[in-house]
Amino acid sequence: MAHVKNEITKSKLKTPKEQITDILSDLLKVTAIALPDDVFESLKKMQACEDSELSKELYSCIFDNLDKAEKLKRPLCQDTGVLQFFIKAGVRFPYLALLGDAIKDATQNATSSVPLRHNVVESFDERNTGNNIGTLAPWCEWEIIDGDGLEIDVYLAGGGCTLPGRSKVLMPLEGYEGVVKFVFDTIVEWGVNACPPLVVGVGIGTCATTASILSKKAILRKIGSSNPNPKAADMERRMKIGLDNIGIGPLGLKGKQSVQCVNIEYAAHHPATLGVGVTVGCWATRRGSINIKNDLSYEITSHKNKIN
Ligand code: SF4
Incomplete structure (x- = not known):
């Protein structure tokens, strides 16, 4: 090529x-x-973490799929x-x-x-x-x-990975706990539709629009990178641990890990409002x-x- x-x-x-x-x-x-290099490497690492026969088989199917796509030059x-x-x-x-x-x-x-x-x-x-x-x-x-x-x-x-996407403006007192609850509610309720393990983008801003756009930009950032703000980076790390502990696993059939990453992008916000958006990518991001x-x-x- x-x-x-x-x-x-x-x-x-x-x-x-x-x-x-x-x-x-x-x-x-x-x-x-x-797949982009970072997503491929992330799936390799996740495959190595799983120990159930079903999870191993599912990752083996994913890599067989990727291999055939490249050899046959097909999507x-x-x-x-x-x-x-x-x-x-x-x-x-x-x-x-x-x-x-x-x-x-x-x-x-x-x-x-x-x-x-x-x-x-x-x-x-x-x-x-x-x-x-x-x-x-x-x-x-x-x-x-x-x-x-x-x-x-x-x-x-x-379609499947777009389905869980949503954004809202939190009530003034909900704060960052409200952000975490919104992300977890979204992934628990809808994440399985998006062919896990998921790439989770979170946007934080003043309104639903800015939060939504930033959540999409968040999934464009490489897996393994962190937000330069240490507080945002800490929230990314903690939310990944929490979402993994739900045990969604590859393709939603249970496993040790659920998400490839949680990436947060943010903008400054109005003192009375905190908008939060979630955009999800699938294993085939x-x-x-x-x-x-x-x-x-x-x-x-x-x-x-x-x-x-
Ligand atoms: S792998 Fe991604 S794009 Fe393909 S069907 Fe599943 S969610 Fe949709």
Whole structure:
């Protein structure tokens, strides 16, 4: 595959928009076929922790699935999700105006070439568009940064893992105990729908909107990383221990561990309100990360160990 090398300059015969489309198509292909390095390593560690025959067998099925997906170059789960892009765009990147169209073209290309399942249904019409493009789909979150390149994360939001997602504004006196209760209630009630072991993203902010967006950004952060705020990092660690102790196990069939991580992202909040959001990723948490330079050379940073 073209993304084998970390630094590749695309053919000058293609227009910049075509080159960016090709680059993003490569990113979508690798993201649908192979897990990012950190998720793969996390599952390996979790497999080693389990001692029941059933848990071992389930992890063995997961790794057999991953192996076959890579060998056959097929999506590792039939639900390739709805695509969501999180873009940090350098103010001096020369092709910013082309990027929105290139994302749509790459989505359409990957839908037919990988292939990705047709998952986008136009709201109210309830008609499947057949190409994974619809009103505000793929979803794009934009952030302007200093620099002349792009940093893009793409997330494949499957149905089962999206199902537990929720957010609310806590009553003033509920505080951080209320945050923990909300996360535990959500995972206990809905987590099993999302093909555990789960990646749990928690967002904290002033309202349901900010908390929800931050909870999605939290699952884009690597497993094994900690929030730089020591209090938030401590809450991440304690919630992981607590959720593991519930014993959901791989695919919800009991085991020593339930979650791959709990990642928290937060924003400052109104003194009277504390919003909390939860977003869940499944064992097949598929996210891809890429850096694109202004000369359109690029590096896929999420899958360095898996592509050869
Ligand atoms: S929850 Fe994840 S692994 Fe399970 S069907 Fe959905 S996308 Fe696939």
